[in-house]
Amino acid sequence: MSKVFVVMPNLEEYKKLPQKILPFLPKFITTIHTGYGELYNVACLSDEEIWTRGDKNTMKLFSINQGSLLKSITTKLGNLPKDLAVTNSGDLVYADYYDRTVNIVKNEEIQTVIRLQNWKPERVCSTSSGDLLVIMISDDYRHSKVVRYSGSTETQTIQFDDQGRPLYSFGYYNKYISENRNLDICVAINGANAVVVVNQAGKLRFRYTGHTPAPKSQPFHPRGITTDNQSHILTADYDNHCVHIIDQDGEFLRYIDCGLRYPRGLCIDANDNLFVVQYRNKIVKKIKYQQ
Incomplete structure (x- = not known):
């Protein structure tokens, strides 16, 4: 059985932590074996099902409790999907980097x-309002930005701070995106360590x-990102x-x-x-980390 433990911050930081999450030790609930050669992403369809993306041109839907494969969807052009997300209505969305498209799967079409x-397009997420947020990189790898879409219509571009400096590192770095419950837009950038x-x-x-x-004393290299109800x-x-x-601040x-x-x-x-x-x-672990 795997040992379960939490590395806590120092005493002063410990006192600041929300009491709701202090006493609870994270624990594994279940493990899902996906069958990919390499596994990249996961997106929750419901409390019972998850979509996964790996090193194949198929996206797989698994039962969480049974761990069984329920469905596979092959990308439209057979390209490796760059990212996937699930909309509020339960439709699967994926980014096709090579075709420069973002696609939605409705009734398997x-x-x-x-x-x-x-x-x-590098990454995509579906927002609480039903918009899509897309991280994209220019063809010469010199520029990155986040663009909001309502349907197919571009409604917002986020690229620079108030001083005109790029918010997101250029170059071919892995980036990941999520919308927080307070509507902040959170981007993890592997190459920028931020x-x-x-x-x-x-x-x-x-x-x-x-x-x-840090637990292994290595530099901070963030990959996936998500947010919870708090x-x-x-x-x-x-x-x-x-x-x-981390908290919302x-x-x-x-x-x-x-x-x-x-x-x-x-x-x-x-x-x-x-x-x-x-x-x-190539596995997905379900973890309960707070009461």
Whole structure:
């Protein structure tokens, strides 16, 4: 049986932590084996089902309780999907980096909703309002931005701070995106070793660059990102084999460090159960981390 433990911050930080999450030790609920060679992302369809994305051109839907494969969807052009998300109405959305498109799956039919020129979609998330947020990178890898879409219509672009400096690192770095419950937009940037959080209007709120001591004493390399019902931000720290929990203002709360190995994609269901992709052993772990 895996040992379950939590690395806590120092005494002064400990006193600041919300009492609701202090006494509870994270524990594994179940493990889902996906059959991919490498596993990248997970998205909750419901409390009972999750979508996954790996190193194949198929996206797989699994039963959480049974761990069984329920459905597979192959991408429209046979390309590897760059990211996936689930809309409020339960439709699957995926980004096709090579085709420069964002696509939605309705009744197993694939419809292209966004087609880009001179930019490629890296990541996508569905917001509480039903909009899509897309992280995209320019063809020359020199620029990155977040664009909001209502259907196929671009309604907002987030690229620079108040001083005109880029918010998101250029270059081919892995980036991940999630909308918080307070409508902040949270982006984890692996190459920049930071989580960048802007408000709904696109104004920079803070950058989170990790916490020390780290469980494995490695640099902070965030991968997946998600948020819970208390507006906590959770991000996977790939090289430290843990998940960071920070509050909506960027204050470190604690690590989830319970035998994870190379965590990558994250998602949270309606009951605040955490699903963690383990990249190398191709499994998704369901973790209860608070009462």
